[in-house]
Amino acid sequence: MKLAKTTTNGRATIPAKLRKKYGLTPGCKVVFKIVDDGINITPLITPDEIVTNIGFLGTKGILSKALAEEKKRVRKI
Numbered sequence: 001m002k003l004a005k006t007t008t009n010g011r012a013t014i015p016a017k018l019r020k021k022y023g024l025t026p027g028c029k030v031v032f033k034i035v036d037d038g039i040n041i042t043p044l045i046t047p048d049e050i051v052t053n054i055g056f057l058g059t060k061g062i063l064s065k066a067l068a069e070e071k072k073r074v075r076k077i
Contacts, residue, residue: 014041 004012014024022043024030029044051071 002015002018004015006012018024024043031042031044033040033042051067051074
C-alpha cells in the first residue's frame with residue numbers, strides 16, 4: 001500500500017512507482033469514482049493519446065484506419 005498526504009488545497013501526489021506503472025505523465029487526466037469502500041482513481045485515455053499510439057504494435061489495417069478517422073473527427077470538433 002502506498003500513502004500520500006493531502007495539502008490544504010486537496011492535492012495529493014501519486015507515488016512515483018504508481019505513476020510509472022500506469023504511465024501517468026504531467027497533464028494526464030484521471031477519473032475519480034466513489035466506490036463502497038473509498039475512492040477509485042483511474043487514468044483516462046484521451047483520443048489524442050489513442051491517435052499518438054497508432055501503430056504502436058506494428059498493426060496495419062482496420063483498427064489503424066478507424067483510429068485515423070476518429071482523429072480527423074475529433075479535430076473538427
